[in-house]
Amino acid sequence: MNDVPKAIEAAWKIESTRIIAAIARVTHDIGIAEELAQDALVTALELWPKEGIPENPGAWLMTAAKRRAIDSFRRGRMLELKHGEITRELEFQQQRLGEAMDQALDQVIDDDVLRLIFTACHPVLAVEGRVALTLRVACGLTTTEIARSFLVPEKTMGQRIFRAKKTLSDAHVPFETPRGDALRKRVESVLSVVYLIFNEGYTATSGEEWMRATLCTEAIRLGRMLAKLLPEEAEVYGLLALMELQASRTAARRGKDGEAVLLPDQDRSLWNHAQIQRGMAALDRAQKLGGGVNSYTLQAAIAACHAQANTAAETDWGRVVLLYDALLQVIPSPIVALNRAVAVGMAHGPAAGLQALDAIAAEPALANYHLLPSVRGDLLVKLERYAEAREELQRALAMTDNVREQALLSKKLEQATFLN
Numbered sequence: 004m005n006d007v008p009k010a011i012e013a014a015w016k017i018e019s020t021r022i023i024a025a026i027a028r029v030t031h032d033i034g035i036a037e038e039l040a041q042d043a044l045v046t047a048l049e050l051w052p053k054e055g056i057p058e059n060p061g062a063w064l065m066t067a068a069k070r071r072a073i074d075s076f077r078r079g080r081m082l083e084l085k086h087g088e089i090t091r092e093l094e095f096q097q098q099r100l101g102e103a104m105d106q107a108l109d110q111v112i113d114d115d116v117l118r119l120i121f122t123a124c125h126p127v128l129a130v131e132g133r134v135a136l137t138l139r140v141a142c143g144l145t146t147t148e149i150a151r152s153f154l155v156p157e158k159t160m161g162q163r164i165f166r167a168k169k170t171l172s173d174a175h176v177p178f179e180t181p182r183g184d185a186l187r188k189r190v191e192s193v194l195s196v197v198y199l200i201f202n203e204g205y206t207a208t209s210g211e212e213w214m215r216a217t218l219c220t221e222a223i224r225l226g227r228m229l230a231k232l233l234p235e236e237a238e239v240y241g242l243l244a245l246m247e248l249q250a251s252r253t254a255a256r257r258g259k260d261g262e263a264v265l266l267p268d269q270d271r272s273l274w275n276h277a278q279i280q281r282g283m284a285a286l287d288r289a290q291k292l293g294g295g296v297n298s299y300t301l302q303a304a305i306a307a308c309h310a311q312a313n314t315a316a317e318t319d320w321g322r323v324v325l326l327y328d329a330l331l332q333v334i335p336s337p338i339v340a341l342n343r344a345v346a347v348g349m350a351h352g353p354a355a356g357l358q359a360l361d362a363i364a365a366e367p368a369l370a371n372y373h374l375l376p377s378v379r380g381d382l383l384v385k386l387e388r389y390a391e392a393r394e395e396l397q398r399a400l401a402m403t404d405n406v407r408e409q410a411l412l413s414k415k416l417e418q419a420t421f422l423n
Contacts, residue, residue: 007051014060015044019143022068024115029072031178033122034168037140039075043067116141117180117232120225123167124193127174132167133196139164141228142221152218153203154210190233194242194299197225201246209404213263219250230285237294240285244303247282248310251275263407267315279310301330320350337366345378353385373402377412384419392419 019040027036046067047060057063123136138144144152150160181189204218226243233239255269286307289300305326312318327343340363348356360379369375380395396416403409 007056010056010060011044011047011051014047014064016143018061018064019044020116020119020141022065023140024119025065026068026072027119027122027178028115032172033119033136033140033178034172037168039071040064040068042071046071114180114232116228118178120193120229121180121189122171122176122178124189124196125171125176126189126192127176128167128170130196130199132163132170133192134199135160135163136167137196137225138200138218138221141225144217144221148217152215190236190238193229194238197222197229198242198246198299200225201249205249206408207405211406213257213261213405213407214253216253219246219253222246223250235292237289237292238297238299240289240292241294241297241300241303244282244285244289245299245306247278247285248303248306251278251282251310261407263411265411266309271313274310282310283307296329296333298330298333301326301333305330315349318349320346324350337363337368338372340366341369341372341375341378348382348385353382357382357386371402373399373408373412375399376402377415380415380419384415389419 022040022043023033023036026039027033030036030039043064047064051057120137120141123140124133128136135149138149138152139146146161146164147157149164150157153160180186200218201222204215204220204222207213207215223243223246226239226246229236229239230243251274252266252269254275255271255273256264258264282303286300286303289295289297289303294300295304305323308319308323308326323346324343327339327346330339331343341360344356344359344363347359357379360375360382363369364375364379376395377399380392380399383389383392383395393416396412396419400409400412400416403412
């Protein structure tokens with residue numbers, strides 16, 4: 004029976020999104036849908052240790068959730084909360100409500116999951132609310148797991164999720180997939196949330212870990228789900244390609260003690276080549292769909308340049324610079340310009356890189372961004388201007404809250420002192 008908790012956890016991880024989505028389609032309320040799905044989970048925790056693990060755990064949970072939903076409708080609890088919407092949705096007389104609910108929930112289709120993701124990422128929510136709610140209802144992470152990933156108290160994260168669900172309910176946000184121009188705008192919102200989740204996992208903002216691999220995994224899972232649900236959206240494949248290619252380096256990005264290992268120093272034999280192939284296939288799909296000049300696709304193309312090189316020196320840095328030039332036309336961002344300066348330094352030498360970097364140094368968005376002085380310090384070291392390099396590295400060290408990044412910068416600072 005020790006396997007029971009693991010079986011419940013695995014089934015919930017796989018099926019929770021579809022269960023919540025199916026119920027939310029009828030109730031038009033993510034909070035109520037999640038509560039009913041959680042009731043099914045509690046039932047499993049009570050019964051499976053006694054009765055054994057069912058042959059199809061996912062189907063069992065779905066059936067249990069349906070029964071809970073039907074019972075709630077019959078008690079009138081849902082009718083009191085959503086009388087008008089439910090009667091319009093089901094179009095059945097009250098005496099057949101249980102039968103109608105059962106039939107509606109049997110029609111679980113992928114569109115339900117898509118609606119759930121789009122609702123969780125609705126612009127009416129603050130970005131932090133979108134991220135938290137997406138991880139909660141679309142990825143099935145617990146409040147504890149999400150709080151741990153973002154290094155905030157569980158109570159704080161619980162309140163954030165509660166407020167997000169309440170905001171959606173109070174705003175009467177429809178549980179639907181938008182169409183036309185509205186879809187285009189919302190796809191951008193959804194993709195930005197997914198990429199925020201991935202980036203926080205790829206390089207943690209703060210804390211003692213260089214990466215939070217769980218967040219990367221969940222973001223890629225969402226990306227794959229979106230690619231399945233929106234097969235003609237080029238930017239979905241562009242983002243998926245970018246995440247797959249970057250995540251392929253995970254095993255090489257940390258040393259044996261968890262220390263950060265930067266791209267030029269990574270053992271590329273540790274890169275996940277199956278994941279690289281998936282990323283390249285997604286990139287090809289994005290380009291064939293006409294998304295070659297879209298932001299995520301261009302970033303994925305840059306990642307592909309690294310993936311195709313056996314060493315950092317063999318990277319086609321000239322092409323990387325050109326891709327960054329194209330990306331700047333799409334996203335005129337100081338962060339993109341900073342990354343371009345790094346590529347310029349690799350392609351044309353540290354003096355050229357420093358010149359490109361100094362051209363954007365006064366950008367307000369970079370004022371407290373630790374990678375600006377960090378990159379400048381690296382370039383100054385290559386130019387043997389060690390005293391200036393130390394000043395920049397010390398500035399960078401004071402700006403970051405990530406312990407692993409602090410250790411990396413301290414090591415660079417020590418080396419710059421030794422070289423002087």
